[in-house]
Amino acid sequence: MSSIKLPQDTTAVAAAASVDAPVSATTSHVVRPDAHTQRFDRQLRLWASSGQRSLESASILLIGATALGAHILKNLVLPGIGRFTILDPNLVTPEDLASNFFLEPDNLGKSRGAEVTKCLLELNPGVKGLAVVSHPAHVLAEDPSYFTSPENNFSLIIAVNQPSSILLPLADICGAAKDGMGIPFMAVRSSGMVGEIKLQVKEHPVIETHPPSLVDLRLTAPFGELELYADSIDLTTQDTMELAHIPFVVLLLRKLKEWRSQHDGQLPTSRDRAAFLATVNALRTQAGDADQENIDEAVSALTQHIWGPLSRPKIPAKIQQLFEDQKCASVDKLSSNFWLLVRALKSFVEAPAPSPQQSSEPSSALGGGGLLPLPGSLPDMKASSAGYVALQNVYRRKTLQDLANFRSHLANVLGEAGLDAGVIPAEEVESFVKHAGYVEVIRGKNERESREQPAKQAYIQAFDDMTITVQHHLAFLAADRFYTLHSRWPGSDAIFSAVVSSSGVLLSDDPANGPGFVNPSRGSHTFSNKGPVSATDATERAEDTGSPSHPTAGPAAGDTEAMVDENDRRSFKRARALDPPVVSSSSISNGTASRDVVMADVSDTGPAQQQTTASHDQDVDALLQEARAVCTSIGLIDPADPEWEAEHWDKVEEACEELVRSGRADLPSTAALLGGVGAQEVIKLVTRQYIPLDNLCIYDGIKGAIGAYKV
Known part of the structure; x- marks a missing residue:
C-alpha cells in the first residue's frame, strides 16, 4: 500500500454537497480555466474569485x-480594479516629466489628470477611467456631495500630497458617508526619500484574514464521530506497513484517551509534557524497523494541536469581544451582514453540540457546545490513500453539520431582525463559518480626531523602536502648519507646491494669466472645467485653450525654458540640470526660486547657492518652530518633564531638515515603493481580505526602514 502526501489546507466546505456524501480518492475531470482566470491566475491564488469580484466592482x-x-493607480489597474477617477486641475509641467514615467514631453501643457488616465487605461482594457479637471477645494466648497454620491459610489478615496485645508474636510465627509458607516480614506504624501500613508476607516470588518493556518484538529475536544473513528483503528497490528500509515491524528487521539483513562479523565498539563511525549515515543518500539514518519509528525504536532489548545481559551479573546459588542447584542434591518453573522455565531457557540446518536438534520437547538464551527481543513500527513480520505470524510461531515446548524441559527437571527432568510449570500456564510475563529473588526480614528486628540503614549512607544521612523510623521504635521502660513511647502516655491499638491495650475481662461494657467501665488480660483470629462475630452479641451509650452514658468530671471522648442525639451532639461540658472535674491526670499536651484548641492559657493542656502536655513528654522508646536500639542515636549526632548528632539530636527532639503520632490524610487504599499492597502480594504493598516505607515528611504503605528 503506497503512501500519499496531499496538499496542505485541504478544505472540506462545499455548499452543494450533502453531509453524507463521501470524498472520492479518484481524480475528477479537469476543466480548463477561462481566459479571465488564466489572466489573473496568480492573484486569484491570493484573494480567490470572491476577492477578484470585489476588486472588479x-x-x-x-x-x-x-x-x-x-x-498607486498603476498597481490597481494591473490587477483589474473596476473603475478609477482622477481629480486634478493641473497641467503637465517639466517637473512632472522629470518624475512621472506615465508622461512624455508631448504632454506638456495638457491636462495632467487626462494624460495619466489615458496612459493607465492602456495597461488594462477591462478597466474604466475618468479624469475630472477641477480643483479639489472647489469641489469641496461647491459640491461636497460629489465624494459620496451614489452615482459615483466611490469605494475608497485617495488624496496625494494634499494640504490640511483639503485633507481635514475630506476626511470628515468620508467619515460621515453612507449613513455613518464611512468611506475609507487614504492620505499619502512623500518628500524626497521619505513618505507616509495614513488610513482612515470608520469600521472595517474582515472575514478572510488569511491566518497562517486554518487547521483545527480538535484533538483535545474530539467530537463523537472522530473518537469512534480513532477507536476503530488497530494500533496493535503486527503489519509494520499498516502501522507506518496510521495518521498521526489517530495516534495522538489514542494516546490522549489512554492518558485520560490513567489520570481520572484529565488531559495532560504543561507539567506533563515530558511524560506525555514519552508515551508517544513509546510507539517507536512497536514500529521497530518500519518507517516512523507518522510518529515524527505526531511529536511535531504536539505544540500546535495539543499544548496550544490546552493553554488558551476555547473562544479567542477577539471573538469574545465581538460577542460582547453592542452591535452584536442588538441587530436590526440596518445591521451589516457581518454583525448578523456574528450574532448567529454567538447563538451557535452557546447551543449544545450534537451527540453521535442525534439526527444529522440541521437545528437551531444544536451548535458548537462552547466551540466555534469546525473549519474542516486537514494538513499534509503520512497516510494511506484510503486512510486519509476516510479521515477527511470524518472532518468533512462534522464541518457540513456545523455549517447546516449555523444556517439555522442565522435564519433565526435574520427573522428577529425582520430580514429575509436569503439576504446574505451563501458564499459569504460559508466563508464566515470557515474563518469564524479569525474574523476581525478594524475601528479607526478620524483624521481630525488624530490631530486634535493625539495618542501621546503611541508616539512615546514609537520612539522606542530600534529603527525609528515616526519623527518623519511629526515633520509632515509641521509642514502642514507651514503650508497654512506660507501657502507653499518648506523648501519649495509656490509654483512647485501647486504642482505637487494639485492646488493651482488650472485649466482656465483667465486673461490675466494667459490661457490655461492660474498663478497660485495670486490665490486665483477660476474653474472652467467643473464637471467630469473623459481623458480624451480633457486633453482636447487643454489643447483648445492654447496652453503655453511652459505653463508654470516662475518669475525667476533668466529662465528660458519656455522658449525651447518642444522637440528639444529633453536635452534642455539635461543641460539645465548640469548648469542651473542664477536667480535674484528677491525670488528666493519670496519662496519662488527654481526647483533646480533649491535642490542644488549645498557644497557650492556661488552667489546663487549662498542665497539658496539662506532660504533653506530660514525654512528649516520656521519648520522647526512648527514641529516644536506639534510636539507640544501632543504632549511630547513638556517643560516639567524635559527627558523626551533631551533624548529625541535631535531626530525631529533631522527629519525637518530632510523635509526642507528634499522640498517635496516626488522621487521615482520613493513613489514606486509607496505606490506599491498604498495599492496593497487599497486591495485589502476593497476585497475585505487580509488585515489592513491601522492607521499609519512611514517609510524612510535613507535608512531603508518602514514602520507601522496607530496614532
Missing part, C-alpha cells in the same frame, strides 16, 4: 495625478 477616486498617485 470597486471604484477609486484619486486626488492628485502626481508620480506617487500614478504609481
Whole structure:
C-alpha cells in the first residue's frame, strides 16, 4: 500500500454537497480555466474569485495625478480594479516629466489628470477611467456631495500630497458617508526619500484574514464521530506497513484517551509534557524497523494541536469581544451582514453540540457546545490513500453539520431582525463559518480626531523602536502648519507646491494669466472645467485653450525654458540640470526660486547657492518652530518633564531638515515603493481580505526602514 502526501489546507466546505456524501480518492475531470482566470491566475491564488469580484466592482477616486498617485493607480489597474477617477486641475509641467514615467514631453501643457488616465487605461482594457479637471477645494466648497454620491459610489478615496485645508474636510465627509458607516480614506504624501500613508476607516470588518493556518484538529475536544473513528483503528497490528500509515491524528487521539483513562479523565498539563511525549515515543518500539514518519509528525504536532489548545481559551479573546459588542447584542434591518453573522455565531457557540446518536438534520437547538464551527481543513500527513480520505470524510461531515446548524441559527437571527432568510449570500456564510475563529473588526480614528486628540503614549512607544521612523510623521504635521502660513511647502516655491499638491495650475481662461494657467501665488480660483470629462475630452479641451509650452514658468530671471522648442525639451532639461540658472535674491526670499536651484548641492559657493542656502536655513528654522508646536500639542515636549526632548528632539530636527532639503520632490524610487504599499492597502480594504493598516505607515528611504503605528 503506497503512501500519499496531499496538499496542505485541504478544505472540506462545499455548499452543494450533502453531509453524507463521501470524498472520492479518484481524480475528477479537469476543466480548463477561462481566459479571465488564466489572466489573473496568480492573484486569484491570493484573494480567490470572491476577492477578484470585489476588486472588479470597486471604484477609486484619486486626488492628485502626481508620480506617487500614478504609481498607486498603476498597481490597481494591473490587477483589474473596476473603475478609477482622477481629480486634478493641473497641467503637465517639466517637473512632472522629470518624475512621472506615465508622461512624455508631448504632454506638456495638457491636462495632467487626462494624460495619466489615458496612459493607465492602456495597461488594462477591462478597466474604466475618468479624469475630472477641477480643483479639489472647489469641489469641496461647491459640491461636497460629489465624494459620496451614489452615482459615483466611490469605494475608497485617495488624496496625494494634499494640504490640511483639503485633507481635514475630506476626511470628515468620508467619515460621515453612507449613513455613518464611512468611506475609507487614504492620505499619502512623500518628500524626497521619505513618505507616509495614513488610513482612515470608520469600521472595517474582515472575514478572510488569511491566518497562517486554518487547521483545527480538535484533538483535545474530539467530537463523537472522530473518537469512534480513532477507536476503530488497530494500533496493535503486527503489519509494520499498516502501522507506518496510521495518521498521526489517530495516534495522538489514542494516546490522549489512554492518558485520560490513567489520570481520572484529565488531559495532560504543561507539567506533563515530558511524560506525555514519552508515551508517544513509546510507539517507536512497536514500529521497530518500519518507517516512523507518522510518529515524527505526531511529536511535531504536539505544540500546535495539543499544548496550544490546552493553554488558551476555547473562544479567542477577539471573538469574545465581538460577542460582547453592542452591535452584536442588538441587530436590526440596518445591521451589516457581518454583525448578523456574528450574532448567529454567538447563538451557535452557546447551543449544545450534537451527540453521535442525534439526527444529522440541521437545528437551531444544536451548535458548537462552547466551540466555534469546525473549519474542516486537514494538513499534509503520512497516510494511506484510503486512510486519509476516510479521515477527511470524518472532518468533512462534522464541518457540513456545523455549517447546516449555523444556517439555522442565522435564519433565526435574520427573522428577529425582520430580514429575509436569503439576504446574505451563501458564499459569504460559508466563508464566515470557515474563518469564524479569525474574523476581525478594524475601528479607526478620524483624521481630525488624530490631530486634535493625539495618542501621546503611541508616539512615546514609537520612539522606542530600534529603527525609528515616526519623527518623519511629526515633520509632515509641521509642514502642514507651514503650508497654512506660507501657502507653499518648506523648501519649495509656490509654483512647485501647486504642482505637487494639485492646488493651482488650472485649466482656465483667465486673461490675466494667459490661457490655461492660474498663478497660485495670486490665490486665483477660476474653474472652467467643473464637471467630469473623459481623458480624451480633457486633453482636447487643454489643447483648445492654447496652453503655453511652459505653463508654470516662475518669475525667476533668466529662465528660458519656455522658449525651447518642444522637440528639444529633453536635452534642455539635461543641460539645465548640469548648469542651473542664477536667480535674484528677491525670488528666493519670496519662496519662488527654481526647483533646480533649491535642490542644488549645498557644497557650492556661488552667489546663487549662498542665497539658496539662506532660504533653506530660514525654512528649516520656521519648520522647526512648527514641529516644536506639534510636539507640544501632543504632549511630547513638556517643560516639567524635559527627558523626551533631551533624548529625541535631535531626530525631529533631522527629519525637518530632510523635509526642507528634499522640498517635496516626488522621487521615482520613493513613489514606486509607496505606490506599491498604498495599492496593497487599497486591495485589502476593497476585497475585505487580509488585515489592513491601522492607521499609519512611514517609510524612510535613507535608512531603508518602514514602520507601522496607530496614532
